[in-house]
Amino acid sequence: MTATPFRSPRRIAIASRWVIISFIFLAVALAFCGAELTTSAVPTQSVVWGSLALGAYIASLLCLLGAAQGSGLGLARWKFGPWILLWYGLTFGL
Numbered sequence: 001m002t003a004t005p006f007r008s009p010r011r012i013a014i015a016s017r018w019v020i021i022s023f024i025f026l027a028v029a030l031a032f033c034g035a036e037l038t039t040s041a042v043p044t045q046s047v048v049w050g051s052l053a054l055g056a057y058i059a060s061l062l063c064l065l066g067a068a069q070g071s072g073l074g075l076a077r078w079k080f081g082p083w084i085l086l087w088y089g090l091t092f093g094l
Helices: 009-038 043-069 081-092
Strands: none
16 A cells, blocks of 8 residues: 655645745746846946846745745755855855
C-alpha cells in the first residue's frame, strides 16, 4: 500500500496565493526592466530602475520558493534560496 501525504485545501490555497504574489512581483520586475531600458541614456536613472527590477525579481523568487516549500518564507527550510539571495546581495550591493 502506498501512503500519500494529505494536503488540506487551506494549505493549497496558501501555496497558490504565494504563486500569484510571485507572478505579480515578476511582472513588476519586467516593468522596471522596461523602464530601465528606456532610460539607458541617463546612467543614474538606469541604475535606479535596474536596482528596482532586481529587487522585485528577488522578491518574486522569495515568494516562489516559499510556495514551493508550502510553509511560507522560513529561510531555514530552504535549500537554494538563501544562497542566491546572499549572492545577489553581495554582487549588487543590496
